[in-house]
Amino acid sequence: MKMYQKLLMSVLFSTALVGCSTLSGEDSSGNMGTGVQGTDTTEGVSTTGIGSGDVFTGSPLDDPASPLSKKVIYFAFDSSEIAPEYEAVLAAHGAYLASKPNTSIILEGHADERGTREYNIALSERRANGVKNILLLQGVGENQLEVVGYGEEKPVALGHDDQSWQLNRRVELVYPAN
């Protein structure tokens, strides 16, 4: 699984690099040149651009190669401790938000279905506050971060087993829709 992920990441990363070089094909009028897509017919010779396919042109928040694309932090049972593996992800979001003081996000805390509902609301808020505190340390403004604890009310996985519970114990970093 891990190997597969690594492979996938490297493929995506190289695609993104290819994408960068093709971007230079954009002409002054803002249209894409033939290097990207189009047909050219001169002297009976016809060439067809095949497009760049996976070129990444959006926000770094959606770039699968960027740690910013990771917007969900998962937790252990009945715990609000943030695992070390999320340090890089939160550092990237912290730096990004600190550089964009006009962007504010919602930190949505969630819990698995075990235990009582209102206690889970508080537990999920505590998880989201933990993420908030790390982002504040990165220089993000207090006014950029809103915390909502949803408890077990909005599960992403509907099973009643460890696998589902693991996916439901989470904090989602919700950026405003563009």
Next chain:
Amino acid sequence: MKTLIKFIFLSSLFTCFSTWAALKIEITQGVSSAQPIAIVPFVMGAGVGSPGVDVAQVISDDLTRSGRFKVLARQDLLNRPVLASQVNFRNWRALGQDHLVIGRIIPGLKGALSVQFQLFDVYKGEQLSGFSLPAKGTNLRGVAHRISDLIYEKLTGQRGDFSSRLAYVTSTPKSAGQHQYQIQVADADGYGAKTIVTSSEPLMSPAWSPHGDKLSYVSFEGTRSAIYTQTLTTGAREKLKSFKGINGAPAWSPDGTQLALTLSKDGSADIYIYNVITRSFRRLTKSYAIDTEPDWSPDGRSLLFTSDRGGKPQIYQISVNGGRAARLTFEGAYNARGRYAPDGNSISMVHRVKGRYRIAVLNLKNGFTQVLTDGHLDESPTFSPNGSMILYSTKDGLKSILAAVSSDGKVRQKLRLLSGEVREPVWSPFK
């Protein structure tokens, strides 16, 4: 083996389906000590027409559901007396019945109906109770529940609560990842369910006002939580001033002047008390831990709440004036959402046993904890107004349904919603 046979016998005997109810009630376990009672179908007087409600059946279902009565099957009725003069007590004794109910529906004043019933002690051969209750066609079920209350009280000495209501939260999957959340109110037998609020964002924690005329609840509409109080007759609702963070776990004081709730505006979740008259908030608990799920003692002098101040969630008690909280639960690493029994002598709660969440009752007099259920994810216990039953939510396969257990653990029922999930039941006060 003998008990197993008895169990199967009782299960089949007590299984009844209420097909028109939004909540289908199925009694899965009754008790052998139930009192035998015969309830003769009520006769319609001239000019009454068809009322559309089988009053005797509603009464039979109520009494059966309580687990305290064994109602004689209709096909076993030898005759169907309408008047006291037609009752031959010897026949009913021969059938092994302790009590007999007869009744009739006749035209009353101003186009209304009059429902008359008589309750007899078969062995003494005398009438124990008899009333004439006015009814309109639309509230015949309500009158039937009232009669059940009167019979139950006469024969058990405990106030009947068949006229009470249930509130609960439903969730129905819509398009990808989206749910429709509703709060519904239904009669205690699952009939007459009415939706009082619908939202695409979570609704939770319904709480009855002490007079049963209002429901407070938590709504996430607009992506932030807020507490609303809705008047049931009009549907009008009022939003309580909301704060940054949690606005949750509303609980009315027994006199209706105060609302306990959870806020996290000052850091971690703490219990606050909102005074309805002065419209002011007062902080009751102060800790860095989670303090939530308040519930008032019946005398209004103290509150229960869940706190993880000791590391794991446990139930604590605190005076309404604040001060030091006393820990009440010591058995197990997870005890949460305590709710006082109506007599204040015990509390129901969610109790974890070997990774499973079950409903338990803690006897406050002797400190003994009794686990009443055997599910994996049981939650939200609520006492019936007379304290005889506890309703809670449980999992049935993948679905969340309601189940009831008598506070002594002897009678069990399941209540299924015909579609979607049903959870967070709360039993109303006496009507």
